[in-house]
Amino acid sequence: MTQRTANHQLKKLIDESGLPYEGIARAVRAVASESGQRLGTNKSAVHHWILGAEPSGATPGYLAEALSRRLGRRITREDLGLGSPVGGEDENIGLTLDFDPIETLTAIGEADVNRRRFLATSAYSMAAAMLPLETVQEAAARTRTIRSGAVAGHADVTAVRDMVKLFMDMDERHGGQHGRSAFVQYLVTDVASLCRGRFASDEARAEALSVASAGAHLAGWKAYDSGEQGLAQRYYLQSLALARASNIPGQDGFVMRTMSQQGMKLHRPEHCLALAETGWDRAKGRVDGQVEALFAITHAHALAKTGQTRRALADIDRAQAALATGDEVPFWALVWGPPAATVHSRTAKVFETLGDRRNAARQYATAAASRPGTTYARIIALDLVAQAEQQAKQGSIEQACTTWDRAIDTMAGVKSARTLKAIRSLRSDLRPYRVRGVRCAAELDERARVFLAHQC
DSSP: OOOOOOOHHHHHHHHHHTOOHHHHHHHHHHHHHHTTOOOOOOHHHHHHHHHTOOOOTTHHHHHHHHHHHHHTSOOOTTTTTOOSOGGGOOTTTTSOSSSOHHHHHHHHHHHHHTTOHHHHTOOOOHHHHHHHHHTTTOSSOOOOOOOOSSEEOHHHHHHHHHHHHHHHHHHHHHOTTTTHHHHHHHIIIIIHHHHHSEESSHHHHHHHHHHHHHHHHHHHHHHHHTTOHHHHHHHHHHHHHHHHHHTOTTHHHHHHHHHHHHHHHTTOOTTHHHHHHHHHHHHTTTSOHHHHHHHHHHHHHHHHHTTOHHHHHHHHHHHHHHHTSOOOOOGGGOTTSOHHHHHHHHHHHHHHHTTOHHHHHHHHHHHHHTSOTTTOHHHHHHHHHHHHHHHHHTTOHHHHHHHHHHHHHHTTTOOOHHHHHHHHHHHHHHHHHHHTTOHHHHHHHHHHHHHHHHHO
16 A cells, blocks of 8 residues: 655645634635535545645645635645646636736637636635736736737727627627637637737727727636636636736726626625725726716725725715716626616615615616616526515515516526526525415425426
């Protein structure tokens, strides 16, 4: 029998963390759950790792991230004494702004298309969430791609932008899992090739990089909608780099806004307010009022998350006022549909965070009614689910069941991990009412059960 060698590097880091073995196991499970992975890691597993056993699958990455968060510095697989991953995979791909974003984006996209598990199950990195703030003063990304091929002009860029917009619309109508591989393949071939080409003018080059940024943002959003948070974050970072390189007013701030929202969704508030503030600062005075409203309402949400109620409510008013000024909205800011609908949806989240369920439900309802149903099915369904949750928490179960029913109607044809998660949560929320014999709850639960069975 081969004698294992104790992992002294790992033991030293765990001792430094001050956590018991069960605490380490709990932290690893929490990181994994952010990307939809359920682990059975326990204190016995941690003990075996210290004795020399190697964690399997994506667990080394989750362990590294858990210790990074605890110790306040980046911990790598090598720091853990685990060496390089099997197959020579670069687990750090995309977690930096140091390289040519087109080349990095291509590498991420190719791994995504091939469904490389190390990316799909990768952890959300707190260190990477800090990068946009550390590099905010950089004038442009490190785009060093060698230019070759035919000269591209405005018409060539417009054709690619129209295709990206088409995929954006399909994403909202049918969910992030629909056409995902096809879009990522388009991103790493046609979009990347455009950016590697020569341009008829500096304006055409800026437009091309802007389109590429929007494409990377959409790829990140699709990964997010599939529950692959670490992969989504890597796409967002390259979207940020490309937006900076394009120098299109406000687009880099918009990506930082998205990264702030991702952190809030994952209950990782550490950098969310700073990302929201910095992103807004990058856009102020450089974008139309409706776009600035999107920044204001995300900032309001981040303030609410940090307990700053008065400032959060003031920013809601700023967002509402900004909506009334101007109507020039660039295509990269239309990811979630009309700005007014997005502001209502995010306002609802602010009220929900503050415990104001009545206003939260009202804003979710307004958001759902503010989007064209045939185009934005997924987000309408999610807003309706959120509205129903607030109604149920107010004790209006019959009203909530009616709203939940509408949400399920809207989900037909949508392929999204988030909508499936919403239906599972719905069934959990209904359980107490089923036990009490509430008829509408029992009927809705059965409908939800059948819906989930048909999706699997």
